[in-house]
Amino acid sequence: MAQNVNAARLRGFIGALAELLHTQPEEPVLLERGARLLSELVSHDDWLPAEFAQPSPERYQQYVLHVDSAQRFSVVSFVWGPGQATPVHDHRVWGLIGMLRGAEDAQAFRRDSSGALHALGTLQRLLPGQVEAVSPRIGDIHQVRNAFSDRPSISIHVYGGNIGALQRAVYLADGSEKAFISGYSNQHLPNIWDLSKENPAP
Numbered sequence: 001m002a003q004n005v006n007a008a009r010l011r012g013f014i015g016a017l018a019e020l021l022h023t024q025p026e027e028p029v030l031l032e033r034g035a036r037l038l039s040e041l042v043s044h045d046d047w048l049p050a051e052f053a054q055p056s057p058e059r060y061q062q063y064v065l066h067v068d069s070a071q072r073f074s075v076v077s078f079v080w081g082p083g084q085a086t087p088v089h090d091h092r093v094w095g096l097i098g099m100l101r102g103a104e105d106a107q108a109f110r111r112d113s114s115g116a117l118h119a120l121g122t123l124q125r126l127l128p129g130q131v132e133a134v135s136p137r138i139g140d141i142h143q144v145r146n147a148f149s150d151r152p153s154i155s156i157h158v159y160g161g162n163i164g165a166l167q168r169a170v171y172l173a174d175g176s177e178k179a180f181i182s183g184y185s186n187q188h189l190p191n192i193w194d195l196s197k198e199n200p201a202p
Contacts, residue, residue: 007192009047013037014066014075014192017158021072027094027137034096034158035131042098042156043129048077049190053101055081055152061185062157064164066192071162076184080104080153085145087170088117089180093160094135099126102146102153106132109141115175117141126155135160141171 016037020030041047052063061079068074080102088109097106108120120139125147126132134140146153157163164184169177 005049006047010192013041031133038096038098039131042100052077055079060084063186064184067162074159074163076157078155080146083149088143089170090140092168096158098131098156099128100154100156103127105147106142106144117175
């Protein structure tokens with residue numbers, strides 16, 4: 001990890017979220033307080049290592065930054081190349097999405113009585129510093145895209161589980177599901193725990 005990356009911000013966020021989860025709050029409280037913590041993290045753009053901010057011309061990238069030892073939560077950077085988008089998909093756990101750079105547009109979907117999917121409301125644009133929540137309780141099916149066709153965007157996602165290992169689904173227009181496990185784009189984690197460079201011995 002480069003010395004000019006402020007790893008303390010991510011360490012602090014992880015610690016604060018772990019403390020919040022330890023209190024076992026009800027989901028509305030968890031999402032409200034967790035959103036405040038994530039908003040504070042993404043209001044600064046000096047902590048994400050460059051290697052976890054690299055777009056790919058082929059598809060959006062999901063880099064794991066941290067997975068809790070009990071897999072209670074995971075933190076990932078979502079890096080969107082110009083114009084890239086997800087399919088319509090779900091999460092099956094609570095999630096918080098905070099915008100770090102650029103912007104993304106999200107379209108929520110709901111099922112009708114026949115099981116078919118329909119767009120719910122209008123596109124919601126997320127800008128740097130803003131956070132939105134998803135969960136099976138409040139709405140869990142959406143499609144997301146980079147709001148820009150000429151530059152990358154980066155969002156920071158926090159999920160109530162090891163999101164790269166959970167079986168989820170993408171959806172066709174008729175509401176039928178196709179199971180998938182997303183995995184992660186990186187092969188190693190950022191080293192945010194080595195304090196030797198931040199606090200050198202005298």
